[in-house]
């Protein structure tokens with residue numbers, strides 16, 4: 001069984017991420033979308049909340065599983081018996097850091113390789129950070145976020161603004 005992992009922070013999942021998930025899911029028997037937990041970085045959503053939002057969005061994709069992990073990616077891949085890490089590339093600026101990470105991951109786990117999928121041209125400008133800015137300015141989010149999670153993101157941003 002060909003298993004791949006699509007790792008990221010997904011804080012929150014955007015239409016750019018979803019596009020990569022759908023395309024990668026067609027290439028493998030199983031795709032594991034993994035929220036990488038970074039204890040140094042406090043996100044907008046907790047890792048558990050991100051997992052719940054992604055699950056809601058991908059529930060029609062039978063070979064996509066959603067998980068969270070605080071392990072090193074190379075170790076997580078070993079445990080899940082995955083041979084491939086999928087990464088989306090938006091612009092040339094993503095390239096250098098991603099290639100560096102791919103080399104490090106392969107050094108840590110020689111059984112894994114990284115595959116890059118070019119971002120759909122509609123989403124090259126899109127990141128979770130851009131989405132959060134858009135929410136702040138009350139922009140229409142339907143071009144940026146899966147519709148199933150738009151209200152959750154708006155509400156979370158409102159709540160976090162009230163706390164600060």
Ligand code: ADP
Nearest residue numbers: 007008009010016087088089119123126127128
């Ligand atoms: P960000 O916070 O920058 O959105 P993530 O860590 O959540 O990034 O991204 C996880 C993976 O998804 C990375 O491989 C990243 O390059 C990719 N990605 C992020 N946004 C897009 C997009 N709009 N189109 C294609 N790939 C993307």
